[in-house]
Amino acid sequence: MSFRGFLPFLCLSLIAACAARPFYPLPSKIANHNRQPLQTSRPYNIAHRGSNGEIPEATAAAYMRAIAEGADFIETDILSSKDGVLICFHDFTLDETTDVADHKEFANRKRTYDVQGVNTTGFFPIDFTLEELKKLRVNQRYKFRDQQYNGMFPIITFEEFISIALDAPRVVGIYPEIKNPVLINQHVKWPNGKRFEDKFVETLKKYEYKGSYMSKDWLEKPLFIQSFAPTSLVYISNLTDSPKIFLIDDVTIPTQDTNQSYWEITSDKYLDFIKEYVVGIGPWKDTLVPVKDNYLQPPTDLVARAHARDLQVHPYTYRDENSFLHFDFHQDPYKEYDYWLNTIGVDGLFTDFTGSLHRFQEWTSPVSQNDSKSKSNASRLLDKIGLLISTYRNG
Amino acid sequence: MSFRGFVPLLCLSLVAACAARPFYPLPSKIVNQNRQPLQTSRPYNIAHRGSNGEIPEETAAAYMRAIEEGADFIETDILSSKDGVLICFHDVTLDETTDVADHKVFANRKRTYEVQGVNTTGLFIVDFTLEELKKLRVKQRYKFRDQQYNGKFQIITFEEFISIALDAPRVVGIYPEIKNPVLINQHVKWPNGKRFEDKFVETLKKYGYKGSYMSKDWLEKPVFIQSFAPTSLVYISNLTDSPRIFLIDDVTIPTQDTNQSYWEITSDKYLDFIKEYVVGIGPWKDTVVPVKDNYLQVPTDLVARAHAWDLQVHPYTYRDENSFLHFDFHQDPYQEYDYWLNKIGVDGLFTDFTGSLHNFQEWTSPLPK
Numbered sequence: 001m002s003f004r005g006f007l008p009f010l011c012l013s014l015i016a017a018c019a020a021r022p023f024y025p026l027p028s029k030i031a032n033h034n035r036q037p038l039q040t041s042r043p044y045n046i047a048h049r050g051s052n053g054e055i056p057e058a059t060a061a062a063y064m065r066a067i068a069e070g071a072d073f074i075e076t077d078i079l080s081s082k083d084g085v086l087i088c089f090h091d092f093t094l095d096e097t098t099d100v101a102d103h104k105e106f107a108n109r110k111r112t113y114d115v116q117g118v119n120t121t122g123f124f125p126i127d128f129t130l131e132e133l134k135k136l137r138v139n140q141r142y143k144f145r146d147q148q149y150n151g152m153f154p155i156i157t158f159e160e161f162i163s164i165a166l167d168a169p170r171v172v173g174i175y176p177e178i179k180n181p182v183l184i185n186q187h188v189k190w191p192n193g194k195r196f197e198d199k200f201v202e203t204l205k206k207y208e209y210k211g212s213y214m215s216k217d218w219l220e221k222p223l224f225i226q227s228f229a230p231t232s233l234v235y236i237s238n239l240t241d242s243p244k245i246f247l248i249d250d251v252t253i254p255t256q257d258t259n260q261s262y263w264e265i266t267s268d269k270y271l272d273f274i275k276e277y278v279v280g281i282g283p284w285k286d287t288l289v290p291v292k293d294n295y296l297q298p299p300t301d302l303v304a305r306a307h308a309r310d311l312q313v314h315p316y317t318y319r320d321e322n323s324f325l326h327f328d329f330h331q332d333p334y335k336e337y338d339y340w341l342n343t344i345g346v347d348g349l350f351t352d353f354t355g356s357l358h359r360f361q362e363w364t365s366p367v368s369q370n371d372s373k374s375k376s377n378a379s380r381l382l383d384k385i386g387l388l389i390s391t392y393r394n395g
Numbered sequence: 396m397s398f399r400g401f402v403p404l405l406c407l408s409l410v411a412a413c414a415a416r417p418f419y420p421l422p423s424k425i426v427n428q429n430r431q432p433l434q435t436s437r438p439y440n441i442a443h444r445g446s447n448g449e450i451p452e453e454t455a456a457a458y459m460r461a462i463e464e465g466a467d468f469i470e471t472d473i474l475s476s477k478d479g480v481l482i483c484f485h486d487v488t489l490d491e492t493t494d495v496a497d498h499k500v501f502a503n504r505k506r507t508y509e510v511q512g513v514n515t516t517g518l519f520i521v522d523f524t525l526e527e528l529k530k531l532r533v534k535q536r537y538k539f540r541d542q543q544y545n546g547k548f549q550i551i552t553f554e555e556f557i558s559i560a561l562d563a564p565r566v567v568g569i570y571p572e573i574k575n576p577v578l579i580n581q582h583v584k585w586p587n588g589k590r591f592e593d594k595f596v597e598t599l600k601k602y603g604y605k606g607s608y609m610s611k612d613w614l615e616k617p618v619f620i621q622s623f624a625p626t627s628l629v630y631i632s633n634l635t636d637s638p639r640i641f642l643i644d645d646v647t648i649p650t651q652d653t654n655q656s657y658w659e660i661t662s663d664k665y666l667d668f669i670k671e672y673v674v675g676i677g678p679w680k681d682t683v684v685p686v687k688d689n690y691l692q693v694p695t696d697l698v699a700r701a702h703a704w705d706l707q708v709h710p711y712t713y714r715d716e717n718s719f720l721h722f723d724f725h726q727d728p729y730q731e732y733d734y735w736l737n738k739i740g741v742d743g744l745f746t747d748f749t750g751s752l753h754n755f756q757e758w759t760s761p762l763p764k
Contacts, residue, residue: 054725146722320726322716327541330449331715332751334729356727363758 036170038222039072039367040214043341044348045357046175047071048317049090053353054146056138057097058088059153063164070358073173073224075350076161078200079180080188085130086158086203092180093122098136099151106132115183116256126187130157144321158200162207166221173222174209176200177247181232182256197232200225201239213243213279224314226282229257230265234277243279245314250284262287266302271309280312280347288315289344296328303344315340316350318357334360341365431565433467433617435609437760438736439743440752441570442466443712444485448748449541451533452492453483454548458559465753468568468619470745471556473595474575475583480525481553481598487575488517493531494546501527510578511651521582525552539716553595557602561616568617569604571595572642576627577651592627595620596634608638608674619709621677624652625660629672638674640709645679657682661697666704675707675742683710684739691723698739710735711745713752729755736760 025033050062051069063074076088092115094100100123109128112121125133139150158176165174184196194202204210204223211217226245227233233244249255251262264270266283274281283302290297306313318340319325320333329335333353337360340346351357420428445457446464458469471483487510489495495518504523507516520528534545553571560569579591589597599618606612621640622628628639644650646657659665661678669676678697685692701708713735714720715728724730728748732755735741746752 144717145726148722320717322539327543330748330750331540332728332748332754334751334754353725353727355725356729359727359729 038171038173038219040219041367042361042365043346044072044173044314045070045354045361046073046075046314046348046350047354048075048350048352049077050074051352051354052141053320054355055149056140056153058090058156059138060156060160060164061149061153063161066354067164067168067172069355070362071172071354073175073222073348074161074165075175075177075226076158077177077179078158079125080184080196080199081125081130081133082127082188083129084188084190084199086199087125087130087133088156088158088161089125090179092183093120093124094128094136095122097139097141098155099139100136103135113183113187115180116253124187125155126184142321144323158203159207162203166207171220171222173224175224175226175245176204178225178227178229178232178236180256181227181229195235197236198239201236204240204242209242210240212241218243224279228255230255230260230274230277231257233274237277244277245280245282245312246274246278247316248281248283248287251287266305268305271305271311275309275311278311280314281306282314282316282350285315285317285340288313288346291326294327296326299344303346312347314348314350315346318349318351318353320353320356337361338364433566433568433614434762435614436762437756438741439467439568439709440465440749440756441468441470441709441743441745442749443470443745443747444472445469446747446749447536448715449750450544451535451548453485453551454533454544455551455555455559456544456548458556461749462559462563462567464750465757466567466749468570468617468743469556469560470570470572470621471553472572472574473553474520475579475591475594476520476525476528477522477583478524479583479585479594481594482520482525482528483551483553483556484520485574487521487578488515488519489523489531490517492536493533493550495531498530508578508582510575511648519582521579537716539718553598554602557598561602566615566617568619570619570621570640571599573620573622573624573627573631575651576622576624590630592631593634596631599635599637604637605635607636613637619674623650625650625655625669625672626652628669632672639672640675640677640707641669641673642711643676643678643682646682661700663700666700666706670704670706673706675709676701677709677711677745680710680712680735683708683741686721689722691721694739698741707742709743709745710741713744713746713748715748715751732756733759 047063047066049057050059051065052062055062055065058076066074077090078086079089081087091097100106106123109123110121111124111127112119113124133155136155137151138153138155140147162174165172178197178200181196188196190199209221209223223242224245225236225242226247228247228249230246233246237244248262248265254261255265288302289299303313318336322331325331325333325336329339333356337349337357340349349357442461444452445454446460447457450457450460453471461469472485473481474484474487476482486492495501501518504518505516506519506522507514508519528550531550532546533548533550535542557569560567573592573595576591583591585594604616604618618637619640620631620637621642623642623644625641628641632639643657643660649656650660683697684694698708713731717726720726720728720731724734728751732744732752735744744752
């Protein structure tokens with residue numbers, strides 16, 4: 001074959017090779033080329049397990065609903081299947097929130113393991129392959145919530161969760177948790193000596209999540225990595241510069257990896273240490289403001305001490321039902337949002353009711369059209385001048 | 396005594412006579428001489444039994460809290476004591492919401508009466524004089540609400556209720572109900588052949604409540620008189636021109652005085668009749684929009700038909716707790732307010748949570764400055 005004859009063949013091969021990777025935007029994405037960015041001018045609305053007040057937790061539908069309702073971040077707990085696939089699921093057992101009990105073929109999978117010092121019996125996701133987990137269907141955890149979607153939705157993977165965020169019509173952040181890493185690493189092994197935390201970060205990098213808090217990269221793909229295990233957070237800080245949040249459990253629960261008490265990990269000394277690795281803390285709200293007989297006590301100084309170290313505070317979890325509301329809020333979930341955002345002054349809220357928090361924020365602190373801080377300052381000044389003139393005019 | 400000597404004595408007597416009625420405003424009222432008027436540009440926030448989501452129902456504290464939280468109207472149920480004093484209380488028995496069970500001295504007052512066709516046993520309010528009722532203390536009806544005020548507050552009278560409204564720093568309307576008039580008139584007799592309805596209107600007139608809806612008089616002292624009993628409403632229309640509201644119970648409950656069914660009293664023919672006597676209706680919300688398995692069904696046309704006759708619609712009752720919220724509202728009471736005010740478009744809401752409704756209205760439909 002002469003060179004001239006070979007050239008078209010070469011070109012054809014090039015085209016064939018390139019055909020696998022289109023250089024054109026998807027038709028569905030063209031209209032949204034300049035997607036509405038993440039809002040950063042008021043505390044974050046973090047959809048805790050998606051809009052699980054309405055739809056069973058951590059399902060695709062719950063996350064899509066949360067995005068439709070205005071969430072800034074969609075939140076999830078990452079565990080692993082038996083064959084090492086990272087999945088979105090909160091409990092260490094499948095019993096409470098899936099129909100596993102209806103699957104007779106899995107009846108013999110019941111086990112008892114030590115989970116953070118407590119002997120726990122049930123069906124563990126780490127004993128099921130992804131294919132088996134996908135046979136199950138998720139149920140609404142709370143009996144008093146809408147039951148109509150029970151048995152409709154499967155468990156999703158970490159990658160499916162990420163896809164939902166990336167496909168949203170505006171920029172939506174993700175907030176995944178490295179959950180029960182001690183237990184996962186005990187039961188699940190990956191090739192090449194990789195650990196749970198390695199696979200976790202690998203997945204994020206595959207979808208190009210990178211950049212420190214508020215960097216250009218981060219604003220395009222916002223992300224917080226959360227965990228109750230400080231060693232996991234320290235470990236991954238060598239793998240990624242994505243911002244991390246240190247979760248803090250109730251006052252009686254020590255850390256699962258270092259066995260440190262609440263008092264130690266919230267001390268000034270510890271906050272000084274951990275602030276090198278995380279951008280904030282995620283405490284249980286009843287430790288920030290203690291409660292007695294369902295009435296609030298005087299707040300602790302944890303928020304002040306965290307803020308003094310430039311650490312954000314994202315407490316959990318906010319729920320609309322009056323059984324979760326302390327009497328100071330008079331059965332009104334919006335009063336609780338008001339207290340935490342305006343009286344205590346935290347930086348984000350994990351809520352089961354994305355829509356309620358979004359409405360509260362939209363009604364009482366709407367985001368200005370231009371997110372640029374200097375512009376909104378100027379327009380606020382103009383508003384003030386306008387008001388002054390109008391009162392003078394009305395005499 | 397000469398005439399000149401008599402004049403000072405006469406003047407002194409005059410002064411003494413007038414001293415009983417001061418011509419000066421109370422020092423506490425001078426600042427508020429131009430009180431903020433009743434808002435009439437958005438649906439009414441009606442504090443159902445006061446702010447009873449927070450404080451035991453129909454107590455002075457519950458009403459004062461409601462006024463503080465922004466209520467347009469404070470609402471109450473009027474019954475009568477044994478000695479004919481009109482009091483604010485919802486149930487005809489004292490068992491559910493007072494500590495009467497702790498008063499051994501009243502243990503022998505238990506009776507069984509027929510109440511709207513149902514044999515009911517308990518300690519009946521019509522068997523207690525006012526002095527005895529004032530010995531009791533009110534408690535929070537629902538176990539899941541704040542219990543901290545149990546045993547602190549008394550039952551109040553109709554007149555005490557009116558005083559609370561009149562003493563408010565802004566114009567607050569009252570919304571009293573002629574409650575269980577059939578039962579009251581059976582058990583309580585007033586002198587001169589007066590009926591419960593007569594004493595009710597007498598009390599309102601004593602405090603200067605008069606004038607038709609939106610008249611100058613009415614705007615100074617706003618009032619709606621409500622009742623489930625159409626004959627009572629028709630009767631008092633001859634005694635006062637204050638606006639009246641016809642309450643409508645669930646679809647299975649007939650009227651207590653005329654034994655008419657829900658279907659009859661919501662028919663076009665009946666609305667055409669009753670509109671001559673009332674300015675609006677107060678239906679149970681689940682009859683306006685039916686419910687199945689805790690999900691809303693398609694709304695009925697009752698609101699449209701009422702509005703066509705120029706009748707206002709004030710449904711009852713709105714409560715924040717998720718056990719009262721249909722699933723369409725996703726456990727969010729503000730979603731329920733939004734639906735009823737903006738989708739269904741009613742003219743007022745009876746709510747146990749004055750503060751929540753006020754917040755919703757202030758955030759989404761603030762009053763013009």
